[in-house]
Amino acid sequence: MAATHLTSTSSLTINTLPSFEGLRSASGISKINVSVAYPSFTSRSFRGLVVRAASITTSKYTSVKPLGDRVLIKTKIVEEKTTSGIFLPTAAQKKPQSGEVVAIGSGKKVGDKKLPVAVKTGAEVVYSKYTGTEIEVDGSSHLIVKEDDIIGILETDDVKDLKPLNDRLLIKVAEVENKTSGGLLLAESSKEKPSFGTVVATGPGVLDEEGNRIPLPVCSGNTVLYSKYAGNDFKGVDGSDYMVLRVSDVMAVLS
Numbered sequence: 001m002a003a004t005h006l007t008s009t010s011s012l013t014i015n016t017l018p019s020f021e022g023l024r025s026a027s028g029i030s031k032i033n034v035s036v037a038y039p040s041f042t043s044r045s046f047r048g049l050v051v052r053a054a055s056i057t058t059s060k061y062t063s064v065k066p067l068g069d070r071v072l073i074k075t076k077i078v079e080e081k082t083t084s085g086i087f088l089p090t091a092a093q094k095k096p097q098s099g100e101v102v103a104i105g106s107g108k109k110v111g112d113k114k115l116p117v118a119v120k121t122g123a124e125v126v127y128s129k130y131t132g133t134e135i136e137v138d139g140s141s142h143l144i145v146k147e148d149d150i151i152g153i154l155e156t157d158d159v160k161d162l163k164p165l166n167d168r169l170l171i172k173v174a175e176v177e178n179k180t181s182g183g184l185l186l187a188e189s190s191k192e193k194p195s196f197g198t199v200v201a202t203g204p205g206v207l208d209e210e211g212n213r214i215p216l217p218v219c220s221g222n223t224v225l226y227s228k229y230a231g232n233d234f235k236g237v238d239g240s241d242y243m244v245l246r247v248s249d250v251m252a253v254l255s
Contacts, residue, residue: 061135061136061137061138062137062138063137064103064135064137064142064144065103065105066103066104066105066144067105067106068105068106068107068108069105069107069108069117069146069147069148070104070105070144070145070146070147071101071103071104071105071117071119071125071144071145071146071147071150072101072102072103072104072137072142072143072144073099073100073101073102073125073127073132073142073143073144073145074099074100074102074137074140074141074142075098075099075141075142075143076098076099077141097126097127097128097129097232098124098125098126098127098154099124099125099127099142099143100122100123100124100125101119101120101121101122101123101124101125102121102142103121104117104119104120104121105117108147110207110209110210110211111209111210111211112210112211113210113211115207115211117147118147118150118165118166119147119150119153119165123153124153124154124155125150125151125152125153125154126150126151126152126153126154126159126162126234126244127143127145127149127150127151128149128151128232129232131143131145131146131149132144132145132146132149133145147165148166150165151164151165151168151232151244152164152165152168152170152203152244153165157237158236158237159234159235159236159237159242160172160200160236160237160240160242162201162242162244163201164201164202164203164244165203165204166203166204166205166206166207167203167205167206167216167246167247167248168202168203168244168245168246168247169199169201169202169203169216169218169224169244169245169246169247169250170199170200170201170202170242170243170244171197171198171199171200171224171226171242171243171244171245172197172198172200172236172240172241172242173197173233173240173241173242173243174196174197174198195225195226195227195228196223196224196225196226196254197223197224197226197243198221198222198223198224199218199219199220199221199222199223199224200220200242201220202216202218202219202220202247203216206247216247217247217253218247218250218253222253223253223254223255224250224251224252224253224254225250225251225252225253225254226243226245226249226250226251227245227249227251230243230245230246230249231243231244231245231246231249232244232245
């Protein structure tokens with residue numbers, strides 16, 4: 001069969017190409033417009049297919065209504081530079097863990113009780129790392145999470161004022177030793193991460209099968225030993241280290 005020559009460009013949807021290495025569909029992409037040049041091809045060969053430019057058209061949403069015990073949070077903007085004005089590369093930019101509740105679901109049923117979502121619209125909340133589903137609404141970044149993934153309510157800029165939810169605890173981490181028993185100063189990388197601290201605030205307790213709150217076995221002021229690498233760590237305004245974790249991660253109360 002004789003070769004056919006084309007000099008025009010075409011707009012292709014990704015579904016029209018059964019196999020095109022390096023060009024893959026992604027979630028939320030409805031169409032990919034590809035400007036291509038066809039210097040020469042036959043019906044049996046796509047050799048010489050050159051991609052000059054590609055534009056991505058994504059779906060837009062203006063309203064989102066969470067269902068059940070899910071919550072829609074407008075996340076804070078990612079920090080692009082340090083407090084001294086130095087711009088950060090994308091890999092070093094701190095992923096936000098807080099935002100404003102803009103919509104809530106109808107709640108969940110536990111036993112015979114229908115329990116409303118514990119947070120209200122307008123509340124500033126802190127949530128667990130790497131949780132939820134990211135979505136763009138009206139040009140702003142949002143996150144849909146389950147109520148249980150919300151760590152607590154934070155009405156100030158200091159984590160020490162956090163109000164934990166459910167069975168979570170806010171703990172002020174014990175200070176790290178800066179030197180050995182022999183007096184040698186320790187490098188930052190060789191300091192052992194502490195696994196104990198003082199409880200600053202507690203949540204109202206976990207729900208039983210009938211929807212009643214079970215009081216937590218620890219209270220504010222207790223010194224506790226907890227599992228290493230548990231929970232979420234935060235830095236207070238005064239430079240102190242804090243930890244938010246579930247009471248199930250606490251191994252013992254120290255005295």
